[in-house]
Amino acid sequence: MKNVAHQCSRMGILVALAAGTSLPLAAAPMPSTTKAFLQKHCFECHDADTQKGKLRLDALVPDFAAPATAEQWAKVFFQLAHREMPPAKKPQPTDKDRQTVLDWLGRELRTAQSARHSAEGRVALRRFNRVEYQNTIRDLFGVQVNVLELLPEDGQSHGFDKVDAALTLSPVRVEKYLEAADLALDTALGVGPQPKFLKEHYVATNTVASWDSKSVRCLDDNDSVVLFNSGYSPTELRKFPAPAPGAYRVRVSASGFQTSGQPQAFRLYAGNFQVGGKTKLIGHFDVPADKPAVVELTAQIEGRGDTLKIFPYGSIPWQNTGATYTGLGLAVQWIKLVVNTKDARVAIGPTVDAADTLADGRAFHDLAELKKLLLANPETIARGLAEKLLIHEIVASTRFQTKSIM
Template sequence: MILPLPSPTRTTAWLPVAMSFIVAMMFINLLQAQTPGSPDQAHRSSKKIRPFLKTYCFDCHGPETQESDLRLDTLEEDFNKSTSASSWIEVMDKMNLGEMPPDNSPSPTTAELAEVTHWIAAELRKAERNSFGNEGRVILRRMNRAEYTNTVRDLLHLRFLPGESPESVLPPDGTAEGFDKVSVALMLDPSLLDKYFEVALGVANKAIVDGPPPFATETIRLEMEDIAENRAIDYLCATPGIECQEKAIVLMQGSTRSFGVMKYPGTRDEIPVNGMYRIRVRAWGQRGADGKPVIMRLRQGHPSADQQLLLETEVTDEPKIYEIVVPRDPKCGEYNVSIVNQTGFQITSRAGNEIRRQQQQAGTSKDYEKVMRLQSRQQLENLTWGKPNPDAADTSKLRKLVVDWLECEGPLYDQWPPKSHETLFFQGDDATENEDYLREIFAQFLPQAFRRPVTQEEIEKVVTLCLSELAAGETYHNAVRTGLISILCSPKFLYIIEPSSTDQKRPLDDWELASRLSYFLWSSMPDEELFRLAASGQLRQPGILSAQVDRMLANPKSHGFVLGFGAQWLKTDEFRNFMPDTRLYKEYDDELGEAMVGEVIAFFSEVLHQDESALSFFNADWTMLNERLARFYGIDGIKGNEFRRVNLPEDSPRGGLLAMAGVAMRGSDGNRTKPVNRGVYVRDVLFNDPPNPPPPNAGEVEPNIKGEKLTVRERLIQHQQIPSCAACHRTIDSYGLALESFNAIGAWRTHQDGEDFRSRNTPPIDASGVLPNGKPFEDFVEFRLLLLDQKDRFAHGLAEKMLTYALGRPIEPTDRPLVDRLAEQMRNSNYTLSSLIHGVVASQAFHTK
């Protein structure tokens, strides 16, 4: 369905159009919601539950007495009925809180209580999955915002600059089963519809251009010898640590700045418009007495911290031009070139040091008159840090960065008109702008957008819309923009549609299979090769399909899978939920926090693309590091912001997912570690076995109150003394306590730190425990090896996660044989992710609507 939308320049007709579109979307969502989940009769457990209820509950909630209007002897075990489910939830909550049975009644054992509450929780989880699922069928779903962004990018050959991406405009998507690809979580409401129109309007204006570029590509250069003659920045030559020469500027400390001197011609700004710019610096280094290389850092002023660093690199001893192409926008301020990691820079005299020592003594004794006299003497004798005595400065042993010039070229254009414009106006702007050309434009474009062959009627609807715009006086380009907006807001574009006229399962056709495959591995639309194979009917052939999986995983677009499946499986978006208290953890900064997330994502990518065993997530002798994270881990020799594979020292506690700082920080609250939170993470991520939700008002391990010095472990043990809490905690806590050797920001520790533990004589860390299977461990190393023994449990959990992500629906009981086969295939292939992906793609479930 193509709905008429207003011209980008005429928006008065938008409201009735929006209402029509909303009705259409509500109809689609209604079709999804009306598919009931059937109760799973095979999983009822009356044999154990009914005797328990009869012994402990019927006296108050049976045929004769119904306290609180709750009767259990006739309560159905059909958890798909809301009335029954709500009663069972009440029973579970009361038992967990210790309110059922009452104190004056016979009391069940903790084990008996745990068995009943776990059964109720499991049945509730199954009912929830039934409500999400459709008896094993995959139902149509909306693209999530990442898929929408990637699809628009590939459809129109667009490159989005920071802040321009549809993903930055569209609101976050709902999630179910841990992923934002499950259909029931991807609803469409009027507010989201407004955002789709806003995004489509921006895409249309970016994709289709009028006339030449608004700003020509220009090159602006700042020659460093001009600094001494420029009154705005000539102070740099008098700054300690900077020396101005005839043809260059020498940095021993501090930085040289453009200070707004570099202006785009005809404007008052350095950057006239959002775009890509090439920044060049001609520089070289002079090593100091320590023999270490000279590191240059190039930064720009920008409100966003992640856009400030442009380049950091080691410079050669001979002059060389260093360049980088980066996105920039008018919010960018001046450039800043500096030397990094300079040490031993002392540019003051002994007399100055003596003056400062006397000032400190006078301040301590509160002799403020003497303090003032000493400050005056500093200024008169040029003994301050800002104006040192030049005769006392010995710079011969220092590293030096020599900068010749700084240059900016831009805005850069790959071509003009851009590729997006040529994609639509494929005959060029010299073509005859008539109705026939409109028909040709959309006959070529629409099958790509809808990811299947289209009918002539679908083409004519868009053409008719464009003709109405031309009749209203709009330009040809604006008419095509309106047609493009209508397509980008159409349900046939927004939804991954696999239509079916019956309730029975059916095989996917090749076009549908191409889309399911591409949105699984790329989070984007099929490319030309997939479309070609679909058109020829060859895609479903096993050998061809397997070869396509290998090709797609090797393609850079597979980063969509890394960010889609990998990041969501490993929950990297939760790593920075709490900001660490920097008074307690002075090592932490935003750059380190970003690196913690980057390590996990880069590790997943390395395991995937190098076909490493997924067991590396348990215990690996390598990890992915950049300079900031390597410095935090105490590993030398890593330079730059890019992540690269690094073999770990033999004595390193790192290696594997649970030794990564980001995972530890996720299981903390900014002040202290939270072992329960960490234990839940281990069970959920590594084994797809999340524990039952806690009862209402269960609380958590409280921080130390005044006068106490209990460790988190000691407080957790106290918490476990509550009978209603003990049953669940015994299956969670050991997983989290094993990670106590990592503090709140993931630093390795042997003694307590953070919170109230700030002295040297703090309690030692106890990371020992006993797993729920009875296996004891003394420390994190032994714990990691015990987890590795559960590799088959891991394979089953990972197969369930992968299948959920690939199909966009929860796992159902009928999927168990497939999950077993996928786990077996992993086991026979060194537990690689690629073997699991191939198994999923080859499965009947993946080929079935």
């Protein structure tokens, strides 16, 4: 199944990354009245010998399909329309003659522009940049896969990385996109060994090392640890190195401490908190004062061995200690972590509904039957995948579920 799916994904990638081409238009013949107008009022200053403003009109063909030529004719149009040409000191054409030329130029410019839009669209067809590709994987398959570091950095045009001119497609880049597609398919289809269910329950008072006591306070009466925002704060969940990348359901029981009855806010980060490690913000949360509340969220952990870290709002001066500090704090009772989604490949299995069908209408009732259909009809499936750019027709209709163990 993997080989078939990967072959199909490669077809989809090539479709998704293909660049569009424009259709040429035949050059429009110039009316004799327009040619006579230009000879009388324009060629004196814009011929081969003079070329004022670096504009030569005696050799400018009426090929409005060529962008550079159309741009020159557009300049002529606006100069005439604003009565900036001919210059005020030169003999002026009649309003009728001027309007006749403007009508012809405007009509030809609009026709050419409309033809370009029909053939190319208002925005040129281009490949996805890295961020768009990663977001598309998430939208199609419902999984979080970090492909940003796998894919080469995108080029830029005038500071933008969504412009077709900057998004080149070299053989090396295509190969990297295919590797990213393989990774996405492996994750979505659950290829590889399935780790056991993971459930961790951390009591806050058991996670504080003695050397961290400078910026925390243990409350023995209700088994809570008060965290203060300090560079020495033990808010990193060191006893939880993530066994695999993926999405983890996190539940934190906490309350405000010394907040004068006001809610206490905190933010949660995930990542590698060693020097030089990469971290990211998961979100901002708040809990009421003096009464524990449970905050539940999903944290996307991208690396094996990564962990979580809590930062309460407020700041403890370095000369203070947690035992005597009277400022804002966050009292944490416990933290629970459970693997929650399929991209961690922990305690997860893809399931299908009775009504699930392939693109051609054939139904399947379990994953084994789906695999048989894929292997028996690779060409039919490939056509459906190419139309959807990736295996959306197959995998997007496949349901994934997790067991509730909280």
